[in-house]
Amino acid sequence: MVKHYCTHNLKGSSGVVHLVEFHPDISRLQLFSSSMDYKIRIWDLNSSKCVAVLDGHFSAVTSLAFADGNTLLSSGRDKICMVWDLESRESKRTIPVYETVEAAVLLPEKGDFSQLGVKKQGLHFVTAGSKGILRVWEVASAGCVYSQPVPFAPREEPSERSLCQCLWVPARGELVTVSLEHNVMFYEAQTLQLRKQLAGYNEEVLDVKFLGPGDSHIVVATNSPQLKVFELATSHCQILYGHTETIMALDVFRKGLMFVTCAKDRSIRVWRMGKAGRVVCVAQGLGHAHGVGAVACSRMKESFVVTSSQDCTIKIWNIPESLTSKAKAASISSPETLHARVTEKGHNKDINSVAVSPNDKLLATGSQDRLAKLWSCSDCSLLGVFSGHRRGIWCVQFSPVDQVLATSSADGTLKLWGLRDFSCLKTFEGHDASVLKIIFVSRGAQLLSSGSDGLLKLWTIKTNECVKTLDGHEDKIWGLHSNKQDDMVVTASSDSCITLWQDVTEIEEKEAQAKQEEQIMKEQELSNLLHEHRYLRALGLAISLDRPHTVLTVVKAILKEPEGRKHLEENIVRLRKDQKEAVLAFLVTWNTNSRNCHEAQAVLEILLKHEAPDSLLQFSGIKPAVESLLPYTERHFQRLSRLLQASMFIDFMWQHMRLGDTAQQDNGTL
Numbered sequence: 001m002v003k004h005y006c007t008h009n010l011k012g013s014s015g016v017v018h019l020v021e022f023h024p025d026i027s028r029l030q031l032f033s034s035s036m037d038y039k040i041r042i043w044d045l046n047s048s049k050c051v052a053v054l055d056g057h058f059s060a061v062t063s064l065a066f067a068d069g070n071t072l073l074s075s076g077r078d079k080i081c082m083v084w085d086l087e088s089r090e091s092k093r094t095i096p097v098y099e100t101v102e103a104a105v106l107l108p109e110k111g112d113f114s115q116l117g118v119k120k121q122g123l124h125f126v127t128a129g130s131k132g133i134l135r136v137w138e139v140a141s142a143g144c145v146y147s148q149p150v151p152f153a154p155r156e157e158p159s160e161r162s163l164c165q166c167l168w169v170p171a172r173g174e175l176v177t178v179s180l181e182h183n184v185m186f187y188e189a190q191t192l193q194l195r196k197q198l199a200g201y202n203e204e205v206l207d208v209k210f211l212g213p214g215d216s217h218i219v220v221a222t223n224s225p226q227l228k229v230f231e232l233a234t235s236h237c238q239i240l241y242g243h244t245e246t247i248m249a250l251d252v253f254r255k256g257l258m259f260v261t262c263a264k265d266r267s268i269r270v271w272r273m274g275k276a277g278r279v280v281c282v283a284q285g286l287g288h289a290h291g292v293g294a295v296a297c298s299r300m301k302e303s304f305v306v307t308s309s310q311d312c313t314i315k316i317w318n319i320p321e322s323l324t325s326k327a328k329a330a331s332i333s334s335p336e337t338l339h340a341r342v343t344e345k346g347h348n349k350d351i352n353s354v355a356v357s358p359n360d361k362l363l364a365t366g367s368q369d370r371l372a373k374l375w376s377c378s379d380c381s382l383l384g385v386f387s388g389h390r391r392g393i394w395c396v397q398f399s400p401v402d403q404v405l406a407t408s409s410a411d412g413t414l415k416l417w418g419l420r421d422f423s424c425l426k427t428f429e430g431h432d433a434s435v436l437k438i439i440f441v442s443r444g445a446q447l448l449s450s451g452s453d454g455l456l457k458l459w460t461i462k463t464n465e466c467v468k469t470l471d472g473h474e475d476k477i478w479g480l481h482s483n484k485q486d487d488m489v490v491t492a493s494s495d496s497c498i499t500l501w502q503d504v505t506e507i508e509e510k511e512a513q514a515k516q517e518e519q520i521m522k523e524q525e526l527s528n529l530l531h532e533h534r535y536l537r538a539l540g541l542a543i544s545l546d547r548p549h550t551v552l553t554v555v556k557a558i559l560k561e562p563e564g565r566k567h568l569e570e571n572i573v574r575l576r577k578d579q580k581e582a583v584l585a586f587l588v589t590w591n592t593n594s595r596n597c598h599e600a601q602a603v604l605e606i607l608l609k610h611e612a613p614d615s616l617l618q619f620s621g622i623k624p625a626v627e628s629l630l631p632y633t634e635r636h637f638q639r640l641s642r643l644l645q646a647s648m649f650i651d652f653m654w655q656h657m658r659l660g661d662t663a664q665q666d667n668g669t670l
Contacts, residue, residue: 010043012050021064032072034061040074042089052089056082063103063166067123075104075127083123083139095142100130100158103166105175107136115191117145128177132161134192148192151241160224183239199228199237205492208479209252211259212273215483218490219259219271219279220498221247227261227271229279232500242269242281242335251297251305256484258282258323260305262292268307268338270323282323285338287315294354296363304341304377306363308351314365315340316380344380346373353395362419364405366393372407374419384422388415394436401444408435414449414459428459430466437480441489441503450477450491456501472499519545526550530557536571543579548586555599565602572606580607581619588628597636604629 008031015036023030029045040054040061059078066072071092072084077100083093107113107124116136118124123139131154136146152161158180165178174195175187182200187193204223211217211229220228227240227247245264252259262268270283290310298304302324305317317338347367355364356377363380366372372386372393391410398405403419414428414435433453441448446467447459454473457466472491479492489501522545529538535558542550558568575583583603591600607616616622 008043008045008048010048010050013037013041014039019061019064021066023069024066025069028069032064034064034074036060038076038078040064040072040084042086054084054089054091056084056091056094062101063105065104065106065125067106071123073104073106073123073125075101077101081125081127081137093139093142095137095139097127097129097135097137097144099127099156100162101127102130102162102164103128103177105166105168108170111190113190119145126166126175128163128166130158130162131155132159132163132179134163134166134175134177134187146192183237196234197237197239198235199230199239202228202496202498204478204494205496205498206247206478207249208490208492208498209250209259209481210256210483210488210490211252212256212277215256215485215488217273217277218498219250219252220479220492221250221261225263225265229273230498231277238277238279240271240279240281242284243267245291248291248293249295251295253297253302254299255302258297258302260295260297262295262307264291266291266309268292268295268305268317269335270305270319270338272323281335283320283336283338285317285340287340287343288313294351296354296356298360299356299358300360303360305338306354306356306377308346308354308365310350312345312347312349312351312367314342314344314346314351314354314363314375314380316342316377342380344375346375347371349392352393355396355398357398358400362398364396364398366396366407368392370409372396372405372417374405374422384419386415386417386422386424388424389413391434394434395438397438397440399440399444406438406440406447408438408449410434412451414438414447416461426461426464428464428466430457430459431455436476436478439480439482439489441482441486443486448480448482448489450480452476454493454495456480456491470501472501473497526554530554533561535567536574539571539575540579543575543582546582548589551583551586552590552596552599555603559599559602568602569606569610572603573610577619580611581621583607584619584625585621588625591629591632591636594636594639597632601633601636 013033013035017033017035019034021032031043031045032040034040038057038059038061041050042052044051057076057078059076061074061076063075064072070086072086073081075081079096079098079100081095081097081101081104082091085092105126107126125137127135127137133150133154134148135144138145160181162180163177164180167176169176173189175189177185184198184200185194186196188195202222205220206223207221209219211219216232218230222228223246225243225245225247229238243263243265247261247263250259250261258270258272260268260270266286266288268285269281271279272282273279288309288311292307292309294308296306302319304319307315318341320336346365347369349368351365351367353366361377363375363377364372370389370392374383376383389409389411393407393409395408396405405417405419406414408414412431412433412435415424416426418425431451433451435449435451437450439448445461447461449457454475454477456470458468460467473493473495475494477491477493482489487503492498522541526538526541538554542554558564561567587600587603590596
């Protein structure tokens with residue numbers, strides 16, 4: 001590896017070699033490999049020859065583990081693990097594990113593994129494979145002594161939960177596994193308790209919301225029946241099982257501890273987060289005839305949930321007090337059953353969105369029939385219809401401060417509606433594609449919208465204008481939510497990305513104000529320095545302000561002094577190299593104006609006089625500076641030459657006139 005050259009080229013395997021492992025005893029200089037012929041080959045690195053072939057598997061060998069210098073454990077997709085004696089190079093034992101094994105890891109001899117069923121001395125190993133669970137096996141009895149409990153039913157055939165890798169990390173006392181869903185799981189080795197989980201791939205993200213009392217987590221609905229809850233500080237992910245088909249939408253109650261999900265399996269589920277951050281399902285409800293596509297929680301108290309479905313109906317579900325009380329919720333062993341209090345046919349086409357007003361008295365729906373409707377929460381009676389969009393409505397939202405409803409549509413527009421007369425108050429145009437989600441931000445003063453083109457737009461309601469366009473996704477943005485502090489937004493898209501956005505308005509305003517105050521202080525200091533004739537300091541400060549005109553003012557002030565050229569020369573020479581480069585760039589600008597060319601030429605003369613040619617060539621921007629200086633300098637000298645000729649002509653005429661006057665006086669005398 002140090003000198004980057006190949007030391008061995010081992011030939012003789014049949015087909016692709018997919019597994020290699022060095023013997024842990026480096027003095028043996030042996031390499032073990034397996035290829036598509038299902039055999040394990042032992043290579044002597046001294047002679048570069050295959051010295052033995054271990055034949056016993058009937059499918060691909062997936063892992064090799066060494067118990068000691070003379071014992072080898074191999075696993076395969078033929079649903080067996082084999083223990084080999086490396087001295088006799090024969091199989092000692094075959095253990096049927098009844099699943100496709102992708103990795104087998106030997107448990108260390110030292111350590112307390114009694115919680116994993118290890119009661120006797122001897123070889124024990126952990127398998128990871130198609131069932132998606134970790135199991136501990138005893139070699140002596142060829143039996144399974146422990147199976148990891150999981151919140152799902154293990155399958156015999158490979159699925160997205162199947163494990164494809166397993167690794168022992170002795171320094172941390174952990175076992176790390178990787179699933180086919182690209183999830184990395186860290187287990188405590190002695191108990192196989194999950195310490196941390198990293199979700200590597202989200203597929204298409206359909207919805208996202210902040211979760212927890214301090215918005216410390218986000219809950220994500222991906223294109224699957226499982227929910228993912230991420231802890232923002234550590235990226236630890238909980239995967240929640242319950243729904244049997246794709247989860248379509250979710251919403252969180254005001255306190256942030258409970259949330260509701262709805263799915264294509266026609267059910268809704270209520271989930272609760274405990275003190276330790278662990279989330280469990282506390283209730284479920286069935287009643288819709290088709291998949292449930294939208295859900296909204298009550299805003300003031302955890303009292304009810306509103307759902308809408310592809311069956312064009314709206315349902316209101318009451319939340320039992322047993323779920324809202326922390327003490328009672330902790331004692332729930334299995335999910336309670338919810339029943340719909342009210343069912344109402346709301347639209348003639350699919351209902352895409354539902355929202356509850358801040359006072360829990362009204363609810364709004366938006367549908368593919370291009371209509372938004374306002375309903376009473378008490379009995380689900382229709383109060384009014386909002387008509388005006390040219391295509392289906394994707395999202396409805398109540399304003400947190402005004403009696404206003406916002407809607408977004410596939411026609412690319414957003415509209416604000418008055419709740420009293422159901423009239424359109426404002427229309428926002430700017431999206432080139434369907435507007436999928438909208439939320440009120442900045443305490444109700446602005447709207448944030450997301451489109452199917454992957455763009456976010458921020459709108460100021462008062463001026464009706466788009467003040468910012470954010471490009472952070474490459475596909476449809478289905479999820480959009482702001483935290484309780486109203487200073488952070490999370491977005492989720494079909495491009496599998498979840499993005500957190502920070503509101504930096506106040507930070508930028510403070511920075512701009514601080515910069516302005518600093519500028520004023522520097523300008524005052526510059527004025528004081530000029531008044532005190534401290535020209536070197538004044539020149540350096542003017543250069544740091546990056547103001548060519550201010551530097552010119554300082555140069556002119558120096559030249560007006562007695563022996564000004566001498567003082568200017570002394571100050572320019574004492575400048576740093578970067579300051580001289582800045583002055584050179586400034587004098588290029590001054591030289592374009594005939595009023596300032598004398599100061600520019602004076603500074604240029606000093607630089608040419610005191611800087612060696614090699615040093616000048618090292619100045620940044622010297623080439624364009626020279627190219628700009630030459631034509632204007634020639635023009636100035638031509639103008640001076642013409643002025644000199646005119647001056648000489650005027651002087652000659654003046655002398656001639658004086659001689660004529662003298663001759664006339666002499667004639668008069670004579």
